[in-house]
Amino acid sequence: xxxxxxxxxxxxxxxxxxxxxxxxxxxxxxxxxxxxxxxxxxxxxxxxxxxxxxxxxxxxxxxxxxxxxxxxxxxxxxxxxxxxxxxxxxxxxxxxxxxxxxxxxxxxxxxxxxxxxxxxxxxxxxxxxxxxxxxxxxxxxxxxxxxxxxxxxxxxxxxxxxxxxxxxxxxxxxxxxxxxxxxxxxxxxxxxxxxxxxxxxxxxxxxxxxxxxxxxxxxxxxxxxxxxxxxxxxxxxxxxxxxxxxxxxxxxxxxxxxxxxxxxxxxxxxxxxxxxxxxxxxxxxxxxxxxxxxxxxxxxxxxxxxxxxxxxxxxxxxxxxxxxxxxxxxxxxxxxxxxxxxxxxxxxxxxxxxxxxxxxxxxxxxxxxxxxxxxxxxxxxxxxxxxxxxxxxxxxxx
Amino acid sequence: xxxxxxxxxxxxxxxxxxxxxxxxxxxxxxxxxxxxxxxxxxxxxxxxxxxxxxxxxxxxxxxxxxxxxxxxxxxxxxxxxxxxxxxxxxxxxxxxxxxxxxxxxxxxxxxxxxxxxxxxxxxxxxxxxxxxxxxxxxxxxxxxxxxxxxxxxxxxxxxxxxxxxxxxxxxxxxxxxxxxxxxxxxxxxxxxxxxxxxxxxxxxxxxxxxxxxxxxxxxxxxxxxxxxxxxxxxxxxxxxxxxxxxxxxxxxxxxxxxxxxxxxxxxxxxxxxxx
Numbered sequence: 001x002x003x004x005x006x007x008x009x010x011x012x013x014x015x016x017x018x019x020x021x022x023x024x025x026x027x028x029x030x031x032x033x034x035x036x037x038x039x040x041x042x043x044x045x046x047x048x049x050x051x052x053x054x055x056x057x058x059x060x061x062x063x064x065x066x067x068x069x070x071x072x073x074x075x076x077x078x079x080x081x082x083x084x085x086x087x088x089x090x091x092x093x094x095x096x097x098x099x100x101x102x103x104x105x106x107x108x109x110x111x112x113x114x115x116x117x118x119x120x121x122x123x124x125x126x127x128x129x130x131x132x133x134x135x136x137x138x139x140x141x142x143x144x145x146x147x148x149x150x151x152x153x154x155x156x157x158x159x160x161x162x163x164x165x166x167x168x169x170x171x172x173x174x175x176x177x178x179x180x181x182x183x184x185x186x187x188x189x190x191x192x193x194x195x196x197x198x199x200x201x202x203x204x205x206x207x208x209x210x211x212x213x214x215x216x217x218x219x220x221x222x223x224x225x226x227x228x229x230x231x232x233x234x235x236x237x238x239x240x241x242x243x244x245x246x247x248x249x250x251x252x253x254x255x256x257x258x259x260x261x262x263x264x265x266x267x268x269x270x271x272x273x274x275x276x277x278x279x280x281x282x283x284x285x286x287x288x289x290x291x292x293x294x295x296x297x298x299x300x301x302x303x304x305x306x307x308x309x310x311x312x313x314x315x316x317x318x319x320x321x322x323x324x325x326x327x328x329x330x331x332x333x334x335x336x337x338x339x340x341x342x343x344x345x346x347x348x349x350x351x352x353x354x355x356x357x358x359x360x361x362x363x364x365x366x367x368x369x370x371x372x373x374x375x376x377x378x379x380x381x382x383x384x385x386x387x388x389x390x391x392x393x394x395x396x397x398x
Numbered sequence: 399x400x401x402x403x404x405x406x407x408x409x410x411x412x413x414x415x416x417x418x419x420x421x422x423x424x425x426x427x428x429x430x431x432x433x434x435x436x437x438x439x440x441x442x443x444x445x446x447x448x449x450x451x452x453x454x455x456x457x458x459x460x461x462x463x464x465x466x467x468x469x470x471x472x473x474x475x476x477x478x479x480x481x482x483x484x485x486x487x488x489x490x491x492x493x494x495x496x497x498x499x500x501x502x503x504x505x506x507x508x509x510x511x512x513x514x515x516x517x518x519x520x521x522x523x524x525x526x527x528x529x530x531x532x533x534x535x536x537x538x539x540x541x542x543x544x545x546x547x548x549x550x551x552x553x554x555x556x557x558x559x560x561x562x563x564x565x566x567x568x569x570x571x572x573x574x575x576x577x578x579x580x581x582x583x584x585x586x587x588x589x590x591x592x593x594x595x596x597x598x599x600x601x602x603x604x605x606x607x608x609x610x611x612x613x614x615x616x617x618x619x620x621x622x623x624x625x626x627x628x629x630x631x632x633x634x635x636x637x638x639x640x641x642x643x644x645x646x647x648x649x650x651x652x653x654x655x656x657x658x659x660x661x662x663x664x665x666x667x668x669x670x671x672x673x
Contacts, residue, residue, distance in 0.1 A: 075573050095576040108574035112592035121588070122578045173579060 025084075026051045026209035027072070027177055032081030034067050034233075041067050043233040045081070049177075049226070052207035054200070056224030058214055058257070064233040065213045069179050072211065074098045085176055101170025105182040107162045109154035115165050116141070116150040122173035140168040143202075160191045167199070171206070178203070178210040184219060196222050217257045221245070229253050251397055254295045261301075261367045265294035265396065296394040298332070298370035303379065303387045310390030321385045322366060331376040333369040335389060433654065440651040443644065451648035456624050460633035461652060467541060467629065468609035471548035472556075476602045479556030480594070484586075487564040504553040512550050513618025516543070520619075539621035544629060547615035552608045556601030563597035564590075596671030600664055607660040611653065 025048040034042040042064040049055045057065040070076040072083055074095030083091040090098050109118050116137050117124075123133045141147045144164040154162055163183055170178060184192045200223055203210050212223050220227045221241040228238040229252070237249045248254035251262050304310035306318055316337055323334040367389075381387065440448055451457065482501060486494060504512065520527040520537040530536060537543055567590065575585040613631040620627035622636065630649050637646035 073573075073577050075577070095573070096579045096581065098577070099579075100577060102574065102577040104570045104574055106568065106570055108568070108570040110571060110575075110589055110592075112595070113588075121575070121580075125578070125580045125584050125588070169578070 024051060025049060026053075026086055027055075027211070028082075028084040029068070029072065030082045030084075032068065032071060032083070033079050034064070034071060034076065035079050041233050042071070042078070045230070045233075045235045047226075047228050047235065047238055049209050049211060051209055052204075053225040054203055054210040054212065054223055055226045055228060056212040056214060056220040057228050057230055058217060058220040058224075059230035060215055060256070062232075063230040065215075065230050066181060068230070069102075069181050069211065069213050072177075073100055073102050073179055099173075099175050100177045100179060101173075101175035102179045102181065103163065103166045103170055103183045105185065107154075107166040107183075109162055109165055109169070111154055114151050114153060115146060115157070118154065118165055119168045119172050121169060126173065136172055140172055144168045158191075159187045160195055163187070163195060167202075171208070175208070178208050180210060180212040182213050182215070184214070185216070192219075199223070220257070227257070229256060231256070247395065248295060249397075251293060251295070254395075254397070259298050259368060259370075260295050261298065262397075263294050263365060263367070265292050293397040294394055295397055296391055298368045300392045300394065301335075301367065301369040302375075302390040302392060303333070303335070303369060303371065303381065304390060305379070306386040306388050308388065310388055312390030312392050314391040314394065316367075316389040316391055319367075319387055319389045321381050321383055321387060324381065324383055329373055331371050331373070333371065333381065334366050335369050335387060337365045337367060337389065436647065436650050436654050439643075440647040447644060448648050448651070451644045452652065454645065456628070457633060457645065457649055459625050460628050460630045460649065463541070463544070463628065464610050464630040464653075467544045467548055468606050468612075470545050471552060471609045472602050472605045474545075474549050475552055475605045476556045476560075476598060478553075479558075479560045479601055480598070482557050483561040483564045487561055501557055502554045504550050505555065507551075509551050509612065509614030510618060513547055513615030516546055516550060516615065516619050520546070538619055539623070539627060541627065543619040544616055544627060547619050548609045548612055551612055551615050552605045555605045555608060556598075559601035559604060560594060560597045563594055567593055596667055599667045599671055603660050603664045603667070607657060607664070610656065610660075 027049040029048070030046045032042055032045045033040065041062075045064070045068060047055065057068055059065045067076060071078050071081075071091070074090070074093060074097075078091060081091065082089065085098065085100070110121065113121065119140050120133045120137045123136060128136075137150075138147075141150055144167065146161060146164060146168075149157060149161065154165070157165065166183075167178075184196065187195065196219060212220070214220050214223075224241060226238060227241050227244050229236045229244065231252045237244055237253045239247070244253060244257050248257065248260070254260040254262060301316075302310045302312050309315065319335040319337045321333055322336050325332045369389075486498060486501075507515075517524065517538060519525045520530075520543065522528070522531060522538075527537065537546065571589050571593065572585050575589045580588065611631055612629075613635070616629055617632055617635070620629065620632065622628055622632050624633075624636070628636065630653055634646045634649050634653075637643075637649075
């Protein structure tokens with residue numbers, strides 16, 4: 001009962017926050033499932049994409065994100081589920097009748113056609129006359145800034161140029177949706193960042209809804225108005241990049257989108273506590289204890305001198321630095337937390353005052369901490385240094 | 399790129415001159431001398447003599463017939479090879495590997511056996527030939543028989559080149575064409591076919607090269623009638639048997655040159671078109 005209530009109120013807030021209701025959505029995917037032989041690669045996946053927005057399907061390889069894209073494009077057929085494009089049922093249509101533009105991972109530019117012929121292909125097969133075709137191709141070439149390359153062949157272009165041609169080729173026949181299949185993974189990291197920015201600006205200008213596929217969480221954050229995280233064929237969470245990062249609903253989302261510390265924790269007398277071993281089931285208060293997981297980001301930790309308390313809402317007690325690495329703008333540390341000796345006596349996260357100064361013994365709980373350059377300069381820490389560990393915010397997962 | 403390993407070592411690498419020397423020594427009596435002798439003997443009595451031997455009606459006819467029958471067989475086998483490669487590459491079906499073997503079989507069969515087999519089918523009392531017996535149409539001992547024999551012995555050559563090219567063609571090109579809105583035919587016509595250009599040309603040249611020199615099956619099915627069903631290789635054989643070495647030599651030289659030309663073209667297309 002309680003769970004249901006929570007679920008409904010959550011959905012209501014989502015509807016309120018996000019105006020993309022199904023009637024206004026450009027793309028609606030409902031209950032999509034797909035098997036390859038006896039293996040289920042997609043399990044009841046549903047999401048929608050608003051007009052002019054971009055959605056990123058993020059997940060590791062084998063999560064079903066590419067399959068989802070291929071189902072929407074019409075290159076695979078689903079076992080069950082529905083796909084609507086601007087209110088039109090499309091899951092039974094062949095790919096050529098869906099009016100969807102796909103930018104493939106290798107761009108799949110036709111090797112025997114010039115850049116201009118590639119871009120004009122969609123119009124040519126639709127029987128559009130030479131003159132009109134020429135106009136459209138010239139306009140698109142100007143848009144992607146490759147006017148000088150119109151008569152070159154794909155093999156003569158750089159990866160970034162090929163990607164732009166692939167986008168122009170898809171835009172030429174004015175598709176209702178653009179699908180990008182890991183379109184940045186083949187590019188040089190520096191070009192990748194520049195192109196992402198360009199494509200985002202272009203999509204906002206053209207107001208074409210776009211679906212991206214990636215395993216790169218940084219890319220997902222940058223490109224997506226919404227990010228959907230897939231794992232093992234299931235949709236784990238969908239939301240804005242901010243929501244997904246700050247409010248992960250599952251451990252997978254927490255660790256896949258950005259770095260996260262996930263530690264075992266349990267509730268005790270209204271406080272949450274972390275431990276290295278197991279929650280003492282035999283304790284008198286066992287019934288009131290509920291096992292849970294505590295998630296916090298490396299940047300949520302503040303380190304201080306072991307003699308003082310750090311000015312943060314919560315405390316994790318004391319620890320010892322076991323590793324320091326310099327990343328430029330930030331510094332990453334690994335800190336081993338120290339635990340009080342008595343079994344069952346847990347280091348409280350809430351409230352701070354329970355973090356006593358008793359004799360500590362090391363435990364094998366090591367957390368990851370990221371500090372800004374300035375914090376690192378203010379309190380330089382070397383391997384072996386004792387610290388007190390403060391926590392600014394955390395989330396619990398059931 | 400192509401660093402010669404022996405350059406990196408100190409001193410003289412003996413294996414290199416010895417190895418090259420061995421290859422040349424082995425090839426001299428086996429390949430190089432026989433080829434060279436065609437030209438040495440062909441022109442030994444002067445180019446005028448060579449020209450006269452070549453310009454006899456029977457010699458010219460045999461060359462024309464060889465070119466014609468080989469071209470027809472080439473066209474047939476390239477078309478067949480393209481369709482067969484498409485089917486075998488795109489569709490998985492029961493017995494497809496057995497079909498693969500049957501398609502590839504004809505080159506493994508001795509050409510005389512192939513010719514004999516054709517006789518058994520199209521001959522007067524053959525499986526299919528018996529139905530032609532009382533009509534005006536005859537297959538055996540005509541140009542059609544030569545073409546049939548050529549098709550048979552070169553059957554899998556074009557297929558063998560086109561099939562791997564089609565297998566290696568990234569399916570994303572076809573998928574891209576499909577999402578752009580192309581029909582299957584348009585995808586084939588504008589995307590697949592241009593990508594197979596090199597394989598088609600190479601396959602055609604291989605078939606032609608093999609076909610133009612065909613002897614064993616042709617002599618079985620053609621009847622070797624001068625000015626009727628005598629191809630260039632049969633002409634060489636016949637003239638030599640009759641003791642006309644010059645006549646045989648002239649056509650042999652022309653065939654050899656033709657083969658060099660086709661072979662160079664194959665190397666050229668491999669380099670230029672298949673990429």
